[in-house]
Amino acid sequence: MTAEIVSESLIATLPGHTYVDDDVFRAEQERIFEQMWFCAVRSADLDKAGAYRTVQIGRESVIVTRNRKGAVRAYYNICRHRGVKLCMEESGEAGRSFQCPYHAWTYDFDGKLIAAPNLTKMPDIDRQKYGLVDVPVREYMGYVWLCLADEPPSFDDDVVGAIEERLGDAGAIAGYDIANLSLGRRISYDVKANWKLIIENFMECYHCATIHPELTEVLPEFADGLAAQYFVGHGAAFGEDIQGFTVDGSEGLERIPGIGEDQDRRYYAITIKPTVFVNLVPDHVIIHRMFPLAADRTVVECDWLYMPSVVEAGRDLTASVELFHRVNQQDFDACERCQPAMSSKIYAKGGVLVPSEHHISAFHEWVTARLTEPASVVN
Numbered sequence: 001m002t003a004e005i006v007s008e009s010l011i012a013t014l015p016g017h018t019y020v021d022d023d024v025f026r027a028e029q030e031r032i033f034e035q036m037w038f039c040a041v042r043s044a045d046l047d048k049a050g051a052y053r054t055v056q057i058g059r060e061s062v063i064v065t066r067n068r069k070g071a072v073r074a075y076y077n078i079c080r081h082r083g084v085k086l087c088m089e090e091s092g093e094a095g096r097s098f099q100c101p102y103h104a105w106t107y108d109f110d111g112k113l114i115a116a117p118n119l120t121k122m123p124d125i126d127r128q129k130y131g132l133v134d135v136p137v138r139e140y141m142g143y144v145w146l147c148l149a150d151e152p153p154s155f156d157d158d159v160v161g162a163i164e165e166r167l168g169d170a171g172a173i174a175g176y177d178i179a180n181l182s183l184g185r186r187i188s189y190d191v192k193a194n195w196k197l198i199i200e201n202f203m204e205c206y207h208c209a210t211i212h213p214e215l216t217e218v219l220p221e222f223a224d225g226l227a228a229q230y231f232v233g234h235g236a237a238f239g240e241d242i243q244g245f246t247v248d249g250s251e252g253l254e255r256i257p258g259i260g261e262d263q264d265r266r267y268y269a270i271t272i273k274p275t276v277f278v279n280l281v282p283d284h285v286i287i288h289r290m291f292p293l294a295a296d297r298t299v300v301e302c303d304w305l306y307m308p309s310v311v312e313a314g315r316d317l318t319a320s321v322e323l324f325h326r327v328n329q330q331d332f333d334a335c336e337r338c339q340p341a342m343s344s345k346i347y348a349k350g351g352v353l354v355p356s357e358h359h360i361s362a363f364h365e366w367v368t369a370r371l372t373e374p375a376s377v378v379n
Helices: 002-009 022-033 155-167 170-176 195-203 213-218 220-224 308-312 318-343 360-372
Strands: 038-042 051-057 060-066 072-076 091-093 113-115 137-140 143-146 182-191 266-272 276-281 284-294 297-306
Touching: 022 284, 022 360, 038 051, 038 060, 038 284, 051 284, 060 143, 072 137, 072 143, 137 155, 155 170, 155 266, 170 276, 182 308, 182 318, 195 266, 195 284, 195 297, 195 318, 195 360, 213 220, 213 318, 284 318, 297 308, 297 318
Parallel strands: none
Antiparallel strands: 038 143, 051 060, 051 091, 060 072, 137 143, 182 297, 266 276, 276 284, 284 297
């Protein structure tokens, strides 16, 4: 009887090879990252026409920029002539156009081919047809989201729907006014671990009492192992003597005025599949964007966002940033310790999820479905 009770309280994880196999990662690139809305760039990073950032989405490099009317545009980072990468840097500013460094084919910020050596002698070259190939774009919460799918899925269902699923009401996030917050700090982490390990870690708090002493001091209920995402609409309450979401529990910064009294002194965590974490606290918002680059490597770009008046005044953000920076370091270190073991024969069939982690099984089922459904369904 005891064995039966134990077996019913445990759920199997994904098998170990799914975290290390290059073929599995390639399938994830094709069927997940290249088929879903991908949070690529903060809109404010593109502050003028020609300002650009390049991002890796699945197997593709994409240029995100602004045209001369100020609209955000995105293109595959490939010259239409011989396939050379147009922009080699992660970010920059094109003066008047994008020019291929190989044969000098030149494109305006709307992607049109505007010049090339001897172009007037090549009447068969259609300047629109052989312009840059654009990528569908949406702006939401102050970020640029891209989708490489031939037929992009519903943004409202996949992105806004993830917020509704977590908070119980998509409108509950409106008061944080994320699109109008200012960037206070950005830290990039190069994590030697599979992207799924990072998501699993973020979704559960079974580990919190073990590796997050600062976080459980601020959010005491996390010491019991139930994450904020375990219950729909639940926000983890600050400790009784905690003044702010800071590394030492000291007073934070000005509260974002639009949030409700019921959201004050609480922390909310949201996962937007496939690669975004949103963290909400009364005086700031923390956004994680993951860029999976290999089966065992994921770059995570983390933004701390505050009221514009806080950033403009040069307020000291150290205690505020340091709390989640330590949480990130602790989490990513744990994921990096997990990664080598995923290829062990001991983990060939995977591990188990204890009851407080059971909600992670829904993520595992989602990944499995994306990789096994017919291509027509995924697309």
